[in-house]
Amino acid sequence: MTDFEKRILCIGAGYVGGPTMAMIAFKCPQYKVHVVDINPDRIDAWNSQNLPIYEPGLEEVVFEARGRNLFFSTDIQEGIEEADIIFVSVNTPTKTFGEGAGMAADLQYWEKTARQILECSKSPKIIVEKSTVPVRTAQAMERILGTDGTGKFQVLSNPEFLAEGTAIEDLKCPDRVLIGSRLTEEGLKARDELVSIYANWVPKDNIVTSDTWSSELSKLVANAFLAQRISSINAISALCEKTGADVSRVAYAVGKDGRIGDKFLKSSVGFGGSCFKKDILNLVYLCRSYGLQEVADYWEQVVKINEYQKERFVLNMLHTMFDTLAGKKICLLGFAFKADTGDTRETPGIYIAQRLAEEHCRVVVSDPQALDNAKIDLKELGDAVSYVEDPYEAAADCDALAVLTEWNLYKELDYAKIYNSMTKPAFVFDGRNILDHQALHDIGFNVFPIGKPALTHYRTNGRTR
Numbered sequence: 001m002t003d004f005e006k007r008i009l010c011i012g013a014g015y016v017g018g019p020t021m022a023m024i025a026f027k028c029p030q031y032k033v034h035v036v037d038i039n040p041d042r043i044d045a046w047n048s049q050n051l052p053i054y055e056p057g058l059e060e061v062v063f064e065a066r067g068r069n070l071f072f073s074t075d076i077q078e079g080i081e082e083a084d085i086i087f088v089s090v091n092t093p094t095k096t097f098g099e100g101a102g103m104a105a106d107l108q109y110w111e112k113t114a115r116q117i118l119e120c121s122k123s124p125k126i127i128v129e130k131s132t133v134p135v136r137t138a139q140a141m142e143r144i145l146g147t148d149g150t151g152k153f154q155v156l157s158n159p160e161f162l163a164e165g166t167a168i169e170d171l172k173c174p175d176r177v178l179i180g181s182r183l184t185e186e187g188l189k190a191r192d193e194l195v196s197i198y199a200n201w202v203p204k205d206n207i208v209t210s211d212t213w214s215s216e217l218s219k220l221v222a223n224a225f226l227a228q229r230i231s232s233i234n235a236i237s238a239l240c241e242k243t244g245a246d247v248s249r250v251a252y253a254v255g256k257d258g259r260i261g262d263k264f265l266k267s268s269v270g271f272g273g274s275c276f277k278k279d280i281l282n283l284v285y286l287c288r289s290y291g292l293q294e295v296a297d298y299w300e301q302v303v304k305i306n307e308y309q310k311e312r313f314v315l316n317m318l319h320t321m322f323d324t325l326a327g328k329k330i331c332l333l334g335f336a337f338k339a340d341t342g343d344t345r346e347t348p349g350i351y352i353a354q355r356l357a358e359e360h361c362r363v364v365v366s367d368p369q370a371l372d373n374a375k376i377d378l379k380e381l382g383d384a385v386s387y388v389e390d391p392y393e394a395a396a397d398c399d400a401l402a403v404l405t406e407w408n409l410y411k412e413l414d415y416a417k418i419y420n421s422m423t424k425p426a427f428v429f430d431g432r433n434i435l436d437h438q439a440l441h442d443i444g445f446n447v448f449p450i451g452k453p454a455l456t457h458y459r460t461n462g463r464t465r
């Protein structure tokens with residue numbers, strides 16, 4: 001143990017803690033990296049050939065470092081005792097009860113961790129906030145640890161910006177690593193320690209440092225800005241559908257302006273994932289608690305437009321399919337909140353499946369990675385939903401296909417074969433605009449993209465081309 005230059009612990013082996021620590025261990029064989037979690041099943045999976053999360057490139061990184069300098073266990077106490085640096089990466093979901101319900105972050109797991117660190121620490125530690133937390137959480141952590149920035153504990157903020165599906169690439173070549181600290185001598189020393197870990201593979205210019213509060217707030221703001229772009233283009237998609245404009249062309253033309261840029265302008269059925277909604281609601285709650293009502297309302301609108309986009313998608317299906325979905329069968333192509341992940345947290349698929357079931361429609365969910373999660377998410381819908389991985393089998397006898405996730409495999413299916421197996425007239429609702437709409441129309445489908453003219457074989461209210 002003493003042969004290692006540094007001993008790093010991460011508490012929480014989830015979508016952030018697992019890949020992040022695997023990358024540090026992979027890039028820095030001189031450090032011992034120990035990842036702990038209260039969930040023994042998760043730890044068993046991290047120690048197996050079947051990792052608990054699907055992420056391209058993750059297996060290579062984990063399999064290379066595991067057993068060498070990367071260890072997974074449930075022994076939180078021992079982990080805390082021997083660590084020099086402790087990353088806290090436990091979940092901070094939206095609070096479901098009491099003050100701030102539905103908006104504020106639920107910090108109960110996070111507080112429990114802070115208390116455990118205090119209880120088990122016998123030597124000085126640097127504590128690193130990895131979980132996304134409301135501004136000034138580091139201060140709360142300091143209070144629990146009984147420090148004012150001097151003495152045994154230094155608390156740093158180091159928010160993670162990786163996106164799921166591209167986590168390994170994002171971790172290998174991050175746009176930036178952000179580290180916030182107190183600007184005292186001890187704070188800056190701790191910050192340098194953390195900088196020296198990332199400097200093993202991240203260019204120094206990409207390691208941005210700041211005070212703790214700015215670092216915490218930057219994470220919320222980055223996610224709010226990204227989500228805002230999606231809600232902006234999704235709002236415009238509604239206008240495009242009314243006017244016959246094409247949202248992809250609008251996004252392309254707008255994004256060509258270097259001041260705007262072309263990323264995160266893909267109109268969709270709505271954004272999902274564990275971060276965007278949660279972080280914006282956190283931001284809204286924060287603004288409200290400081291009496292900034294107008295600012296809070298401004299950001300809340302980003303979430304509202306996202307809800308509107310999902311409902312619009314459902315209503316479009318309902319109105320297109322002759323104002324009744326009762327007894328119809330719709331195949332959801334994709335359930336994960338984005339491609340290349342099995343994660344379904346806040347995925348639009350949950351809302352859409354629930355709404356379709358409410359309309360007494362039968363739903364077939366298909367996805368190459370997310371079916372296990374889908375079964376949990378939609379459990380209460382019972383027999384109204386079935387789960388079929390093979391897209392050809394899933395689509396058979398359906399009235400419509402609804403593309404909810406931009407998996408590459410959906411671009412390459414034999415849609416003529418699928419069309420022949422479906423009930424007629426057959427519809428496609430492309431919630432990701434990834435299919436060849438003209439080719440589908442030529443096959444016989446009535447095609448409804450997002451923010452583009454529909455291609456139908458009958459007259460519709462202004463959306464026929």
Ligand code: UDX
Nearest residue numbers: 160161162163164264265266268271272273275337338
């Ligand atoms: C996001 C941030 O990108 C990342 O920096 C942060 O650390 C965590 O939150 P993530 O939620 O994993 O990452 O995925 P992201 O790629 O941001 O996609 C979020 C959602 O927006 C997905 O549902 C995606 O399909 C959707 N999206 C994204 C769009 O609808 N249109 C776009 O143009 C981009």
Ligand code: ADP
Nearest residue numbers: 012013014015016017037038039090091109113
């Ligand atoms: P994220 O996407 O932020 O990584 P996850 O929910 O995937 O969030 O992961 C958080 C992990 O933290 C879960 O595996 C959960 O079991 C773990 N966790 C929560 N509370 C504690 C705790 N007190 N000690 C150790 N692990 C914890």
